[in-house]
Amino acid sequence: MYTLYYLPGACSRAILTLLIELDQPVKLIDRTTVARYSDINPTGQVPVLVDGDLTLREGAVIIQYLLEKHQSHQLPGDHKQRYQFLQDLMFANATVHPAYGRLFFIDATVTEPDQKATAFDGAATALTALWQIVEDRLADAPYMGGNEPNIVDLLLTVYASWGPNFPVTIPLGPRAERMIAGVTSLPSFAEAVRRENATSNP
Ligand SMILES: N[C@@H](CCC(=O)N[C@@H](CS)C(=O)NCC(=O)O)C(=O)O
Structure with missing residues (x-):
């Protein structure tokens, strides 16, 4: 256990x-x-x-x-595919995750309203660019995992759920929205x- x-x-x-x-x-x-x-x-x-x-x-x-x-x-045996998967995993965990972490940090530490708004805008712009990378990747297949969601899709779905807690707009593309809807509907x-x-x- x-x-x-x-x-x-x-x-x-x-x-x-x-x-x-x-x-x-x-x-x-x-x-x-x-x-x-x-x-x-x-x-x-x-x-x-x-x-x-x-x-x-x-x-x-x-x-x-x-x-x-x-x-x-989900962990491919093929060398090239395995490193593509690990790259996707690190993109999610080490790039997208900390980019969302900035929102929590700004919320907790910046008190001056104008500075706070500017900092949130900067963080949202960076996140929007990262979601565009996801959107581009999903042109090839509905999920980062291909035809089925993998752990990278799960992580990205969890991160996306944090955005609405903050006064920011982080537009997601239609493919990312579909991926998230697919993950959210998994039993x-x-x-x-x-x-x-x-x-x-x-
Ligand atoms: N590098 C760590 C980061 C983990 C992390 O940021 N965890 C967040 C939740 S998603 C957390 O525990 N936040 C509460 C805190 O930092 O006090 C990992 O990938 O496991």
Whole structure:
């Protein structure tokens, strides 16, 4: 049985969805209920995955671990395809994710209204450019995973859900909108949301 430390609606949601797709039992722990969470992850962040005596931090590593351990077709055997997949994973986790992180940072730290508006505009412009890259990629196939959603689509869908929490406009193209609608309608994604809610609001 895995243990996943999570926050509702956070990037950990994509990993919980993946665990459900892989049909793996998982105990969920809301980070906010842990008294000394820094003992588990010194950065204070989620996700953290515990598998027996192994504690894994950093979402991209957790994802590779799960895909490899459960021999998922999402991690291609072919060298070229595998590195394309890893590039997509890092684009999501190391480029798009921190670009959304700026919104949270600005919201929490910038107090002067004009400066705040300017900072939000800059962050939204950067995010719009990143979504255009996604839009261009989706010209070839409906999902980053090809004909079916993969973990990159799950991550991007979770990140997109953060935008409406801020006073910004981040236009998504029609292909990205379709990809997100497809992921949101997955039973595994809905089940992840249900389990998060059930654990955080028992
Ligand atoms: N590099 C880390 C970043 C994780 C991260 O940013 N987690 C966010 C949620 S999506 C978090 O825990 N935020 C709460 C906080 O920083 O206190 C990873 O990819 O796992």
